[in-house]
Amino acid sequence: MPNHSRPLVDQLDRRQELGAFLRSRRERVTPDEVGLPQTGRRRTPGLRREELALLAGISATWYTYLEQGREIRASEQVLESLASVLRLNRHERDHLLRLAGHHTPPTDPEPFEPLTTEVASVPLLLRPHPAYIIDGNYDVLTHNQPAADLFPNLTAPADRPPNFLRWVFLEPLARDVLADWEPEARGLLARLRALAGRHPTDPRYTRIVDELHEHSPEARSWWPRYEVQARHSGRKRLRPPGRTIPVTYTYTAFHLAEQPEQTLVIYFAEAEAEAEAGADAGAG
Structure with missing residues (x-):
């Protein structure tokens, strides 16, 4: 049964959610869309991790750690580069930055104000x-x-x-x-x-x-x-x-x-x- 007493941030660890979001967006971008040649049979849809890292100008190992939810901090510049390669729209970009901790949400629920x-x-x-x-x-x-x-x-x-x-x-x-x-x-x-x-x-x-x-x-x-x-x-x-x-x-x-x-x-x-x-x- 769902545990309604636990806040969302405890149920879906933010780093794990960041990695899952990046992976979901990486899998929807084809090599053709970013100018990469098709090379042989691909086991997974979309871009490979090393291809995305190369296009974003970052280390493939470091990006892998980020997608795996390791405890690392991505700079806003790196995230902007990833957002560009992944062709994120404005709302997806904001969501990416927020998951990475650059738009820190309030720690407590905002007070509910009943309608007048x-x-x-x-x-x-x-x-x-x-x-x-x-x-x-x-x-x-x-x-x-x-x-x-x-x-x-x-x-x-x-x-x-x-x-x-x-x-x-x-x-x-x-x-x-x-x-x-x-x-x-x-x-x-x-x-x-x-x-x-x-x-x-x-x-x-x-x-x-x-x-x-x-x-x-x-x-x-x-x-x-x-x-x-x-x-x-x-x-x-x-x-x-x-x-x-x-x-x-x-x-x-x-x-x-x-x-x-x-x-x-x-x-x-x-x-x-x-x-x-x-x-x-x-x-x-």
Whole structure:
């Protein structure tokens, strides 16, 4: 059974996680992408350790120690060189630096600040558009009825705070509502990975990671891939209850000024947006 009392940093030693992250990224870069010739049959995908070390201008032995989780300290310059060869995006680079101790997270969980009445009522003001406010670990702090209708059983089970990650991975209806369930779920898990890396001692992240590992085979399979993303706005294809054809929704995320990891998310059906635009044009 998962041990919820242990902080994430104790369960996943930071050096071991750094090595696993580097290895996962090394395996996805092909020799062709970095200008190396293909030489014979390769036993592993991606670059070899010595190839990556050569391209980054560091010792192959030293890089091997780094990937093995040995107790060595990598300079920011070396990490930047590795990030460049591995073609890390901005969020992956930040995650690499944080794992290596160059962006040291707080040693204690940030105090949880409950929503004020004024902030909690914002989704109600946004009806008929689905809207909710989530915390950094995707607990749903408040939501309106259109959101509850669009994401059925969002508040189940009743013995714990509603959580959007739990809904996506563990609620069977989520696979019907999310027309593109797998890429949506993988992206959500990658965003959790980035947020958990910033709060390694916060038990709220430990609990949701443990719960997903215990109950979701997909989460267990995808978590070791060390994919990281930042929260963002975008588009989703959703099937509202009673609909068989997906509807494309635009969703926008706003971070709260006082609690930047609390996020207001608003959904707007694109067909509705087009109808409103046409009405505005006619009125003009």
